[in-house]
Amino acid sequence: MEEAYLQHLSELNVSDLRRLMETYGEDVWNYAYVITRNTHTADDVAQEVFIKAYRSFAGFRGEASIKTWLLKIARNTALSYRMKPFLRKVLLFGDRMPDGVSPLSTSDQRAPSAEAEYMERESADQLWRQVLKLPTKFRDPLVLSAHYGLSMEEISAVTGASLGTVKSRIHRAKKKIADAWEGEIVDE
Incomplete structure (x- = not known):
């Protein structure tokens, strides 16, 4: 368009x-x-x-x-x-989303095998579950950056937060996700 x-x-x-x-x-x-x-x-x-x-x-x-x-x-x-x-x-x-439905998944991506596809989908679902657990003030800027590819200035305009706050929240959101992801791997 x-x-x-x-x-x-x-x-x-x-x-x-x-x-x-x-x-x-x-x-x-x-x-x-x-x-x-x-x-x-x-x-x-x-x-x-x-x-x-x-x-x-x-x-x-x-x-x-x-x-x-x-x-x-x-x-x-x-x-x-x-x-x-x-x-x-x-x-x-x-x-709750219906089982097996990821809120931000696309159906255009194909893995080489059913097993690889399942593992990729499971990893992505686990990651999105962690993202959705974040408080709104961290989740929104992270999703706008990672999924939508908005610039820091655009995220600031969408959320109404200052540029420094947006940068800080994205950094903290990534840290929280990394810590949670690491905790899930250790728990298995």
């Missing part, structure tokens, strides 16, 4: 919105899942993000990339969902 094209529009039409959803829909849903830890809530958040983007596109100033803008909307929307009292109660019972 041509970001430059979209950045000069004053409003979105339905076909532009569809292209936006096709291009960034998976990223928005995955990030919503990382924050909410619930597939149904991530679905709702992702839908709401694109509704908000459609309604407020005229306010998009182009100071950040469209992806960064959408991820910021996703973060704010997901955090709002998490604060709703009803959802907090529901999430106590339904915050």
Whole structure:
């Protein structure tokens, strides 16, 4: 999709919105899942993000990339969902992904054998379980950096944290993951 094209529009039409959803829909849903830890809530958040983007596109100033803008909307929307009292109660019972589903996995990757594929998937699942256990203030910057490839400045814009705080939180998140990963290996 041509970001430059979209950045000069004053409003979105339905076909532009569809292209936006096709291009960034998976990223928005995955990030919503990382924050909410619930597939149904991530679905709702992702839908709401694109509704908000459609309604407020005229306010998009182009100071950040469209992806960064959408991820910021996703973060704010997901955090709002998490604060709703009803959802907090529901999430106590339904915050697990179905067995074998990794929130950020892609089906395009193939391993040379079934055994190798299983081992790779199991390692990735273990790693994501550790990432999802992190407190939000560490998890969000790490996911935005490692999975989405955002720069420190873009992460700062999405999270509202200062650049130094973002760098520190990513470093601390990596340390926590490494320590937890090492602990899992020793426990086996």
